[in-house]
Amino acid sequence: MKIDGSCHCGAISYEAEADPDLVGICHCTDCQKFSGGAFRIGVPVSEEEFILLSGKPKTYIKTAESGRQRAQVFCSDCGTHIYSTSIGDEPKVLRIRTPTTNQCNQLPPKSQGWFRSAQTWVTGIPAIPSRQKH
Numbered sequence: 309m310k311i312d313g314s315c316h317c318g319a320i321s322y323e324a325e326a327d328p329d330l331v332g333i334c335h336c337t338d339c340q341k342f343s344g345g346a347f348r349i350g351v352p353v354s355e356e357e358f359i360l361l362s363g364k365p366k367t368y369i370k371t372a373e374s375g376r377q378r379a380q381v382f383c384s385d386c387g388t389h390i391y392s393t394s395i396g397d398e399p400k401v402l403r404i405r406t407p408t409t410n411q412c413n414q415l416p417p418k419s420q421g422w423f424r425s426a427q428t429w430v431t432g433i434p435a436i437p438s439r440q441k442h
């Protein structure tokens with residue numbers, strides 16, 4: 309399906325083609341650290357199907373314990389994560405952060421990765437007292 313999105317300040321905007329069946333949550337500790345949240349949510353998009361409409365995202369290369377490197381691409385003004393991808397010359401797949409899209413509600417996650425490092429309370433969220441606004 310066609311998706312489009314932007315960072316929080318609006319400097320970066322994009323459109324792409326994504327398969328809604330491939331949306332996944334990642335509970336790895338890097339995703340928790342980068343997002344300041346319990347997990348990140350992404351959908352893979354091939355680089356040929358990603359069109360940057362505006363802005364110049366910044367890239368941070370993270371190195372995993374395994375030595376594997378990955379580019380984290382974000383807005384240098386507002387800090388919004390746009391996607392991560394491999395580094396090197398091979399054809400790239402961009403893992404778009406679905407909450408930056410305008411279609412996030414139509415892109416519910418279909419799988420969860422790195423569940424062994426998930427926050428222990430994450431499965432209990434529906435039971436936590438909630439308010440409709442802050």
Ligand SMILES: [Zn+2]
Pocket residue numbers: 315316317318319320383384385386387388
């Ligand atoms: Zn921004």
Ligand SMILES: [Zn+2]
Pocket residue numbers: 334335336337338339340348422
């Ligand atoms: Zn992760």
